[in-house]
Amino acid sequence: LYLDLLVKSKFNGKRWELPTRVYARPLELYPGKKIEPYLIEKELKRLGYISSSVVAKSGTFLRKGDRFYIFTRKFTFWDGEEPAKRVRLLIRNGEVLSIKDLSRGKRYLSIIRLDPILIGSFYPKTNEDRILIKLKDTPKLLIYALISIEDKNYYKHHGIDPKALIRALLANIRAGATVQGGSTITQQLVKNFYLSSERTLWRKLNEAIMAILLELHYSKDEILETYINEVFLGQQGRYAVHGFALASEFYFGRPLNELKLHHFALLAGIVKGPSYYNPKRHPKRALKRRNQVIDAMVRNGYITAEEAEAAKKRKLGVVKHAGLHTRFYPAFMDLVRRQLREDYKESDITTEGLKVFSTLSPYVQEMVEKGVQKGLSSLERRRGLKRGTLQCAVVVTNPKNGDVLAIIGGRNSSMYGFNRALDAVRQIGSLIKPAVYLTAIEEGYTLITPIRDYPISLRQKNGSIWRPKNYDHTYHGVVPLHVALSHSYNLATVRLGLKIGLKDVLITLKKLGVKRKIDKYPSMLLGAVSMTPFEVTQMYQSIASGGFYTPLRAIRAVVTSDGLPLKRYGISVKKVFSSESIFLLNTMLKEVVKEGTGRPLRYLLNRDIEVAGKTGTTNDLRDSWFAGFTNEYLSVVWVGRDDNKPCGLTGSSGALRIWADIMNLLRPSSIVLIKPTGIEYVLIDPVSNLRANSYCENAVAFPFIKGTAPIKMASCEKRYFYIKNKEKKKRRKGILQWLRDLF
Template identity: 50%
Template structure:
């Protein structure tokens, strides 16, 4: 008993040791699990990094360009027009043009330095050009240094838009050897002096930043390395959380473990966010250089590099267009760092400080500058390319858009509609315009609304409206191929048309009058409804509908008699396709807005050439176009003379629908075809006919474009004759004193007096050189 008292049993004993051992095992297990989880998590982060960095690092949007501007002596172009196009293309006005993308102007002489550009036929290197003007045309082009004359110079095309993925990011990718060393040295001096010595995270840098911030009482310095900044921008977000900072550090270490310093630096230079261009995020120094200075990266001055590097700290806060004073102070701070670290000399520092901010005074966004035209480009591309190809593979899309034509379309549509609203006491007028080249079918300009910069409903492509009298030329073309001539007498008198299962239809002329017996061409020139319906019913409505398909309009329409007066609903684009057939002399050629597509490496993927098929006899089209010229010279479009002189010889047709709901005009000159529609989206009356509405817009656009005269090519076998006016009723609209008309072989009417041509005997007939003559040769 005494021994038991001397050696009492300890509390806890084996049970306590077991509990401690159990607790230790739990802690060890938990630690191992945490370590395993951490390892797995690091492996996961490693996989994320390698998948994105080894693969395609950026979704590069397809970049869309306008047509290149070709300069040659004799080209109708003023110095102001050339300057406007250069500005659109991202050129800048310098005191003396010496670097690519610069130009200067003194009176009638301009000097410019073009930029390298990869065209489908190869790379065109930068060139120093001197362009001399004589009034409104180019007089001479020469090489600035040597003075050698140049017959043709091609300017790199303006970037007019991009097809972006959902995030709307944009960038211009540079390789490491393409990054200017001045930029690299400045970047490292300001953002990460120990970049080439640390392993992704710089503990000393963090401590230095911490002490600097404590001394200043606020955040004045960051401790993140370039690698950490790249990780944050490339993989993470801007959340200020511990988890994000831990992820950032781990991923920075992993990134440095797998990739070289130069690879990381290059990725950073291409990724860094440097501003906002409306809906487009500006990423990378390459795009920022173009956006802020209209310069290529290698052409930037030390002051401009200092501004871009300074903006890294806060692109919005230091935006020179939002707060120039703040941006200038930040630029000067960076310049001081550049001098202190030996990046620039004292002399270069003083020059840069004296220059101040050198950002471009005018801003022309390259982000979907022409949304309506770009929508047409996208639709044509999606027939052959996947959406991913357009938003991530960096394709280069060269289009047919002519910025000078587009500008006149936008100006005249925007200015004319308010004037028409005021004159007619209406409101909410909308419009759509399409302009194409007459011979090639290239779409030069397109507007889907009166506000061309506002994306939305594209009326040029999607507004299907009754076309009214625009259908009549097709009716008369069908008749010309079925025995009618331009001189065939037609009765423009009232009648009732009865069809099975429907009420009797009694069409009327717009003026509510009857005009008696009129020549076939005159019925079209004055758009007589009664005569048109009689002609259409005689040849058969089904034939007219079939010819609409032959003209390239693929949709189905019922052959109702009302079709003859334009109840068919077409878009302006479809109307342009129809009238392209008339303008090209009976050849069907799909209108196109793309010339070629290149890969991001500038390899030609596809070229969109001219494809033509002859769908109507050239004699019939020649006769129809002669009548369409009479529409302008003496018919419903005669007031077009306010805008174009008779010597232009334009051909066209007005179109008006019931209750003046739609106003149309379609026509062509020697070099361009245009279609204009005006109306209201709620389909209420506008108070405008085709002549008082759409034709006014058409006339002003064409007037501003200095159109070439339309000289119809006369096919072989055409015969001319003078007619006796006594065969027709007296005309109150047009005195019948000029009844000299062309006829297809063997169709000249009895009693007509043959002549040698459209005017006095001996006068030379009109002919026209160009692609149409060449094409006709293929079919003869």
């Protein structure tokens, strides 16, 4: 009675704890999309698509120059199922020209979506991993291979096979050792599903009784389906690979329905001893076992001798990489887990088999990792630092919607550990200054409003005197607002911040998305404020997006293991600053790169593109920052040391260079600032900062919020005629001197 209750309770209840699977963003292709052909091919290979001269099966493709023939896979997304399609894709000059569906009436498609790359999982405490599959979806050849080698009388016996037991006993007696087992598939399931691995007569007796009880209560198909999902087939580190669906990904890098006869035979052969017959470690042993399975399939009439001979000639076909995921994204997975915890219990995250569709771009992540490795090595060589001295954190987002495309928590991006992108709280230096200048613009300042860049002394609450200095240890007199920001003048910024009010600057920071408590001290105006790189990215996201606060998101949607939608993480947008104010600020941030502290980008970038950004440097050169954005990417880079000792790098000599290395690999397009209707351009005389007339030379067109530009015209006439007369006298004097020299 006890054994009967045990059999029914577990089989009727929740059979397995399933890990949550996290997927990268799916690659969407549509006419007009900018993408190079090699990137499409790279994505297909990441997904395990096979290059083939005949594209007749799901998961295959053929590339002919700028033309692709792709047989996509069926995949269930958060918004429904995407059927498999055979399509022809044309690329011209790095842009998708057309997509033709070759499998459904040869019509043209507006968009296709490839299945997403699996980037990681959150595992249960059992450390078991599996992908569930229904029996009706299991390839017949796999079932035939399994039954042939493990239990040829499966559909004839009632849980135990007396003939098989006697046959195994005689074989073992003749060999003088255990060379053959007599356990049925049902008995194997009972042993793995219910019992311990101890080898005693009592356990063997319980196994036989429970196998009979299992077959008494459940159908053969139900038992076989459970076995197909339960059987242990390998080990990846500390995670156990269970079930044939996951084993297919583990050994071949492809879904089960894309395998062929020789693959199925190998999987069925591994069942006897996943470690002993591991094809990655013991290929000869595994090959021999695979061929035994193929021979058994012939004996049982499932395949012909000709099919068997052809299958035996095939290689094992095992993928070279050593696991289910060829890449690891620990920093990004850390962010996903934290965002999931806002809506789900930890037990749900690790046991319910959720499918999480993330925002990660594997391509962007790869380019960021390469850029960081190149940049850090170069900085350490140039500074004569021991390799590994410097650390780095990078966050890359889409400035339009706040999607986190890539994230690196340290120089070794594939290792779990301290996630500097999310947890390294460091002073941000001059990265805070755009908030000061944005506050000033909101309060009526223009780009040419004069700011005093003179020494200043302030008595602090503890009685000490704070005397800020410019980085170049000099002062620059009265300068226009745009020059003060682009050249990052500290004295001008402090005077400006005190004039507009620290409270208003704090309000601006909060509106930009800074949630951390900041003390209201004058030193905060120069970045005596500590944040993580992720928090800085959130702040600059509101600037790069045109004044809209959009919470950074790493998750697009979550569905159940059955594909039912649980939650969509839509884009939340709130307008926090006027388009006009942000336009003026971003105009100044472009000037930072053109003429200010970010000007090294002009020769570091290998393409002539326009960028907006800001450098950041902290006291004693402990932290090097750069936040910059193009049309497609916003990226924040931090460089420093974990021991908080000086790294000897300014924002422009450190983080900016790594930012450039990353962008040279990503090849973005120039930032495009769309002029709001409330902005007008006015020619300004640079000498008087008044409206220029036709006599004003070197006049510059500055953007103004309508109604704020100077009304008074510059008196350039006197200066113009004075200069002209001076030039005439100089020319006349030159002619007279020439005549004297001649005669």
